Amino acid sequence: MTDHRLTRRGFLASAAGAALLASLPGCGVEAGLGETHSVALLRMARLLYPHEALPDDVYAQVLRPLESRALDEPIFGATLRAGLDELDQVAGQEWRTASAMEQIVTLERIEETPFFATVRDALRTRLYERPELWDLVGYEGPSAPYGGYLNRGFDDIDWLPED
Numbered sequence: 001m002t003d004h005r006l007t008r009r010g011f012l013a014s015a016a017g018a019a020l021l022a023s024l025p026g027c028g029v030e031a032g033l034g035e036t037h038s039v040a041l042l043r044m045a046r047l048l049y050p051h052e053a054l055p056d057d058v059y060a061q062v063l064r065p066l067e068s069r070a071l072d073e074p075i076f077g078a079t080l081r082a083g084l085d086e087l088d089q090v091a092g093q094e095w096r097t098a099s100a101m102e103q104i105v106t107l108e109r110i111e112e113t114p115f116f117a118t119v120r121d122a123l124r125t126r127l128y129e130r131p132e133l134w135d136l137v138g139y140e141g142p143s144a145p146y147g148g149y150l151n152r153g154f155d156d157i158d159w160l161p162e163d
Contacts, residue, residue, distance in 0.1 A: 032071035033081060040084045040096040041066070045123050047103055053136040062126040066119070083115030 033041065045059045070077035087095035091106040098106070110116050127133070134141055143149045 032077055033067055033084075036096070037081050037084045038063075038067065040087060041080075041119070043096050043103065044084075044087075044107065044119060047100070047107060048120055049123055049127055051137050054133065058133065059127075062123060062130075065126065066122050079115070080118075083110075083113070083119070086110065086113075086115065 041063055042056060042059055045063055046056075066080070070080050087106055087110070090109050091098050091102060093102075095103060095106055107116070128137070128139070131141070
């Protein structure tokens with residue numbers, strides 16, 4: 001079996017190649033993400049932070065800064081597209097149409113890459129810092145203003161078996 005993991009070196013080489021291509025006359029790098037890449041990015045977001053209560057438009061709003069940056073910074077856009085294209089290569093098929101299990105396995109295979117870290121960190125920060133979503137994801141909010149969790153329901157979970 002061939003190891004298709006995108007290494008840091010490979011990721012940086014792709015970015016350097018995109019920068020070189022963008023600098024050549026008449027060879028401008030495509031700006032932003034196309035529909036195929038946007039769909040793949042949305043699917044990646046839902047798999048990394050799955051919340052059935054959150055509709056796709058919430059994930060799309062959370063991804064908007066990444067997509068805006070891809071539009072404003074052609075090299076970042078090319079690098080992001082290269083990372084999304086790498087999902088297809090690692091999966092050995094069109095990743096966004098693969099089964100959920102195949103998609104997850106592919107993400108696990110690239111989870112040590114800078115591309116994965118960039119997307120994961122951007123999503124985590126932008127998704128969970130939005131107070132209007134906290135109820136939907138089961139977060140009761142910060143406890144520090146109320147003296148911490150010790151006397152405020154740290155043990156009120158109902159989803160673990162009582163042994």
